[in-house]
Amino acid sequence: MTEDEKVAQISKILARWGPVANDQAAAIGLSDYDVEAEDILWAVKLNRYPVKKAVSEVLQQAFLIGLDDSELERFSGEIEAVLAKR
Numbered sequence: 001m002t003e004d005e006k007v008a009q010i011s012k013i014l015a016r017w018g019p020v021a022n023d024q025a026a027a028i029g030l031s032d033y034d035v036e037a038e039d040i041l042w043a044v045k046l047n048r049y050p051v052k053k054a055v056s057e058v059l060q061q062a063f064l065i066g067l068d069d070s071e072l073e074r075f076s077g078e079i080e081a082v083l084a085k086r
Helices: 003-017 022-028 034-047 051-063 069-084
Strands: none
Touching: 003 034, 003 069, 034 051, 034 069, 051 069
């Protein structure tokens, strides 16, 4: 799986999760999570962050939001599975 494919899959996972409230997403013009997906991938690769930490930091810094721990755990696990694919 290429990095572009991984970014696309991560973006889909984030969109399904929808950590940003609909009204906030509309206000900031958020249509997808491609940039955040790339940032998560790079945080894992370059900084060697665990996936959960990368997801948490990227989303909290990008959108200034708090995240539900159980949702973070669940969706980070899905993202980790994508990143494990070769």
